Amino acid sequence: MASCSDANKLIIHLPDDQQDIEPIILNLASGELGETNLSDLPITTLPLGDSEKRWLVVGICVNKIINPLLRKHVDSRLMTLYSTLKSVHQIDNQGYPRHQKKFPPKSRSTLNYENINSNVALKKNHAAFNYNVTSHVDFAKLFLLPHMAKFSAFDDTCDASALLGLICNIQGNCFDIHLKREAGILRSRIRNPWAHCNFSDWDELKYMESFQVMNSLIAHLNLPDNEEKNKRSELTDWEKKGMKICFGSSVDVKVVAELKEETKSLAKYILRTERLQQDETESIIRHLQEIEENMEKFQLSVQNSVQRDEFAEVYRDLKDLSLDQQIMSEEISQIKDKQKKVRKLQKTSWQN
Template identity: 45%
Template sequence: MADNTTSDTEESSFAPELERQISEIQANSMLSNGPVHDLDEHQKIWLVIGICLHNIITPILRKYVESVMTSLYTSLVKSDQINTQTYPGHLRGHPHQGVHIYYLNYDCINNNKALGRQNHLYDYKVQNAVDLSKLFLLSNMTHYNGFDDTCDASVLLGLVKNVDGFHPGVKATAACIRSDIRNPWAHCDFTQWNSTRYSLSFRLMENLIKNLGLSSSDKNQTLDQLIMWKTNGNM
């Protein structure tokens, strides 16, 4: 596939275990009961950013990505009959950043990978928006069942990066969140998490929420949550 980097492969292997740790730490040290204790400053910053990224940003991003991918799927059913396509007339790529083509990865749907390199035997029928989304990712990132709890921040940010059709402002901010927050967070070098990255992380997350086209009430409620964590999280 085109336009993939080694970071796509690396990032996918870290999140599940770290997200489990985030959930355990959060359960024991919720801010509603006061500041997080027994952690140094860098660890607290890492923890708070992780909670905001996975518990506030990711659920909202799931809904946004689902909406865009569903619209794209409907469009490709009409234009390319992607739901009934067969070899060799299947859709091979999709425009990317206006000038490039993103080559679609059919290995990860319909148990095609089991066929090895026998691409002519693949089942190229794309039955829903979830399967369509997997065509834009490396195979090791496609172990999700829907735009639900099985679909993590790594997948969502990767889709926003790889799929044309997302709002340019969302793509730009998501790219920064991916490179400056999510990937460093997953590698868990606590020394990187200082007050400068703390401020940058919240600024990027707030900008993303403002660009998602949420209703005023949803946007304000989410921004209020982020402000609460930003204000109290590092105390």
């Protein structure tokens, strides 16, 4: 018996009488004749609970769709506000004790200057603080708790908690009142519960509410019509994917691969930017890694199964081809024998 194996340890056994087709099987196993295309293969189940799937899809949507939109909006609004305050109140060149203490002046909250210019190293020696606010990014940090103000720009270093906190915390007309309401709902009803990883909370109603809130928030970002339409469409696409994988509909390998990559991206994002309590961060990362590993194993098992079926089919086809070759060889031999007899008869006839 002959055998061959590919990278996934698939074994193909060939009968002794079929050794002539072994090189072709070996080429298939090593990938020399092309790779298996699994992108359209239907799958019926994923190795995750329904609540985990809902939790994962909502997290992906917040990270992939909502956060970039919030960064862009907050960046633009705070740039305008900072430029005004720099011109009117010279907040880029101010000192103790005449520095801007609150914004707006009648606000209940005091601006947190510990978050800029390395003032935190001076402990509570407020008189020694550097109160110059030299950018709109530093200005944003004045409205946040220290653990939320670690970003360096309105980019991937600025997480959902900071963005939603800025929209909710900055009073006045910097942000639309309806947007502030939706940001508050997203923070309290979606983002914070998501960070706690309590999967039992993520039932069908919670899932539907999450997409309603995200869509409502997008509607109040004053996006250009085409951009709003595209982002809503992207959200709807993910909502449908989540519903399909939760309700037992067939899901192809391409969707599984996309979920796995987005899970990996989400885990990296959490490690890099989220300013959660340490136990919350560890819990989120642990669950995301477990989900990614489960999907990786599932992909491999599906691929192995498909490849086994394909190799079996190829083997049957090649075996049939070999049989056809054998029949053809026998027919050719018979023809040659007849030709020999004809030549012999012709030779005898010429001699007579």
